[in-house]
Amino acid sequence: MVALNLENLPNKRRQTPEQVSELTTNRLSVYLRCLNELDAAGVQTISSQALAEQFQLNAAQIRKDLAYFGEFGVRGVGYYVKDLRRHLRQILGLDRRLRVAIMGAGNLGLALADYPGFRQEGFEIAALFDTANEKIGHESRGGVPIHDINDLKRIARRERLDIAVIAVPAPHAQPVVDQVVAGGIKAILNFSPGALKVPPDVKLKSVDLTVSLESLSFYLAQGDASSGAA
Amino acid sequence: MVALNLENLPNKRRQTPEQVSELTTNRLSVYLRCLNELDAAGVQTISSQALAEQFQLNAAQIRKDLAYFGEFGVRGVGYYVKDLRRHLRQILGLDRRLRVAIMGAGNLGLALADYPGFRQEGFEIAALFDTANEKIGHESRGGVPIHDINDLKRIARRERLDIAVIAVPAPHAQPVVDQVVAGGIKAILNFSPGALKVPPDVKLKSVDLTVSLESLSFYLAQGDASSGAA
DNA sequence: TTTTGTGAACTAGTTCACAGCT
DNA sequence: AGCTGTGAACTAGTTCACAAAA
Structure with a gap:
């Protein structure tokens, strides 16, 4: 074969x-x-x-x-x-549909949940997780259900979640990552600033918005300096 | 000095x-x-x-x-x-407050406008831009005003905008970037997928969410393959 | 002929290891 | 003694250039 x-x-x-x-x-x-x-x-x-x-x-x-x-x-x-x-x-493993969970149903989490770019290439946003009781049980505008983060383990199994996206405030990031790892999810896309620890069999990819912006700031600072001298 | x-x-x-x-x-x-x-x-x-x-x-x-x-x-x-x-x-040029514009008042743009991580390290989200008439004149939940994207040039000068963040759908990204460049903004953080063209004196930094997710997918695909063989 | 696939050459980035300063 | 700043050694990544295949 x-x-x-x-x-x-x-x-x-x-x-x-x-x-x-x-x-x-x-x-x-x-x-x-x-x-x-x-x-x-x-x-x-x-x-x-x-x-x-x-x-x-x-x-x-x-x-x-x-x-x-x-x-x-x-x-x-x-x-x-x-x-x-x-x-x-x-x-790239895109011949099967990958199921994504978004941790944190704040502004960023909700925006990512309904971001059309993800669905496009075969990713299925299957669940949002949060701790706020007033959010749990509701869903995003695009219809992604918001679960209690403490149910992660159960739902990760039931929904066969493959990837977790971390969109919680920085101080909660590490504990949430620990829960994600405990839930058996092996791939994490992190939007919170700062370093996170994961076991070696878990793949962590970080997008650090502060670092990106500060790198642009550096460019502007250097550019201004040289134009000021010219 | x-x-x-x-x-x-x-x-x-x-x-x-x-x-x-x-x-x-x-x-x-x-x-x-x-x-x-x-x-x-x-x-x-x-x-x-x-x-x-x-x-x-x-x-x-x-x-x-x-x-x-x-x-x-x-x-x-x-x-x-x-x-x-x-x-x-x-x-890093953070000794002065940098003023940021967000292009696109959709889910992602609005989320980024109110993202607390930006303000923290000295970035000021000064304006949102969109083309939708029903959004123009309003503001984000956090109070960032939404302008007509065609007023960019005027407002960029008035508000002394330093950095633009591109949060518009992919097909609009290049034209919006062209407007940003025409507005005299020299640093761009791009969230739309795909390559964009800017003149050499403009710094472009891209965060490609699709690439990030697909890279995680690759890891899962490779990992599964080896565990299947073991 | 055209264009791939790939060793070899080159360039960029990281880590080592130590002279020299405090 | 302790620790920085930095050349030298090493490692990773990119580009070149060409033999081999269609």
């Missing part, structure tokens, strides 16, 4: 490479988005060169990133768009 | 180093947060070693990052917390 893939497995073992850098996996996601666009535009095949030019990427890097997972291209032709798109979706 | 800083300028030119990596500036922001905590806890001085241990960082890297901007430490002692904190705030 794996016969069809065998020609893509040369001498080295493929499929789950020893260790792919996070930079690479992020780019895979970008490539997928490009292919979605190309597919929607009816493009049949594309070379790494053309892909790079159209989306401001590097051709060699595209080829190298893909090469970690197999030989998806055809020499002299390029990549079949639909084909590569399917492969990327499979590599 | 720079006299106070002169003892920190050895033989090499300092203050605006040729090119500091974004990784370094992001870490400066992290260090600042650590120092805020230490200061609040009443800690007077800290060595790079102790800082690294307490916050899971690397001591040599802390010293190197700081060394781009001056000699802030005291050999045999470490760094004076209040002192280094003040220096970092100055380096």
Whole structure:
């Protein structure tokens, strides 16, 4: 039943490479988005060169990133768009619908729960969690139910939750993460500022809005300084 | 007016180093947060070693990052917390209040406008912009006024806006960015998926939620595969 | 011919280890 | 003694350039 893939497995073992850098996996996601666009535009095949030019990427890097997972291209032709798109979706685990929980039904949590970008690529926002009694039992405008955070363990199992998004105030972040981990969820996207501890088998990815803004502030401060000197 | 800083300028030119990596500036922001905590806890001085241990960082890297901007430490002692904190705030341009505009008064825009984390470190959310007539003239729950996006140029000048946050649906992102650039704003934090074009004197920083989630999905897909084999 | 897949060369970023200051 | 600041060594990531395949 794996016969069809065998020609893509040369001498080295493929499929789950020893260790792919996070930079690479992020780019895979970008490539997928490009292919979605190309597919929607009816493009049949594309070379790494053309892909790079159209989306401001590097051709060699595209080829190298893909090469970690197999030989998806055809020499002299390029990549079949639909084909590569399917492969990327499979590599990224998007061939099944992933179920997401949002921790914290405040402004940010509710906004993320109804964010259309998530649903688009196959993520299902299945539940919101909060501690405030007046919120529990209600749902977001988009219809995501708000549960008591203490029911997380039960609901995580029942709803088969795969990913948790942390959108609670900073002081609650670590205890909430601990509950998420105890609930058996293995992947966390964190929006709260500051470092969080998770066991080694849990993947934590943080988006730190303060760091992002302060990095922009740095740029402005440096830029102003040099224009002041000029 | 720079006299106070002169003892920190050895033989090499300092203050605006040729090119500091974004990784370094992001870490400066992290260090600042650590120092805020230490200061609040009443800690007077800290060595790079102790800082690294307490916050899971690397001591040599802390010293190197700081060394781009001056000699802030005291050999045999470490760094004076209040002192280094003040220096970092100055380096990051946080010694003046930066004024932020949020483009898009949808779920995400409104949530970001009232996000307390921003105000905390000295950012002032001064305005929201949208195209919907029923929103224009109103304000967010936290009291940020919603303007017509076509008034951006005028209001950007009047309100001295420094940074724009892009929280509009993906198809509108590039045109909105063009308006932001035309309004003279030089720093942009983008939440919409996909690449955006800005002129070289404008700093663009993107937070791509889809890429973040798909990267977690990849981890789950790979993890499941190996546990299935075991 | 065209374009992939990939070793080799290069560039960027991190960590080590120690001279030198306090 | 203790700790910074920094060259040197190392590691990771990117780009080049070309042999091999279609």
